[in-house]
Amino acid sequence: KNQVEQSPQSLIILEGKNCTLQCNYTVSPFSNLRWYKQDTGRGPVSLTIMTFSENTKSNGRYTATLDADTKQSSLHITASQLSDSASYICVVSGVESNYQLIWGAGTKLIIKP
């Protein structure tokens, strides 16, 4: 069964610290993996998209990694800011359909001042 699992479920860190969020998936065959950021009460916003041939992708203070062999991805946030408080969702697309995405439940990140 195609699944995306994220850990931790929630995370609290102090402003200025770094953190890493994890995503494991069982989707096969794999096409691409995306990370979305969802602020409370808003829709998700795309951070990165990675295909199987990409290992690392950066977007400002966000760096996503992908290991297609172990079916793992991580999202690293550097020098966290209060505005980083949000849910971060990992989404995987299989080859069969570009419309059907497998969504993780998300990691809720809280940045404390």
Place this chain on the structure above:
Amino acid sequence: DVKVTQSSRYLVKRTGEKVFLECVQDMDHENMFWYRQDPGLGLRLIYFSYDVKMKEKGDIPEGYSVSREKKERFSLILESASTNQTSMYLCASSLPDVRSGANVLTFGAGSRLTVL
């Protein structure tokens, strides 16, 4: 910037009522989607549409229908609302990413529906 606008941010309806959730996008995207989001679960696809008057069932279409009469507008309809349809409903539109070919979704702000 692409804008996806959902007409209602908050709705409260009674069991058995008919509910319309409207979604409009302003960037000529061909693909539009309706998801629901519940605590502790990933987004679940209800319906999607890749062209005017075309619709495809997603993972949980039961109890819902959709309408796409114009390219920019995608409506979600609950014919007879039930309490288990209390949820956050998210509309999205997309076009393929030039580099990867993946559909890049742009979401609306969401409509939180409570069915009493």
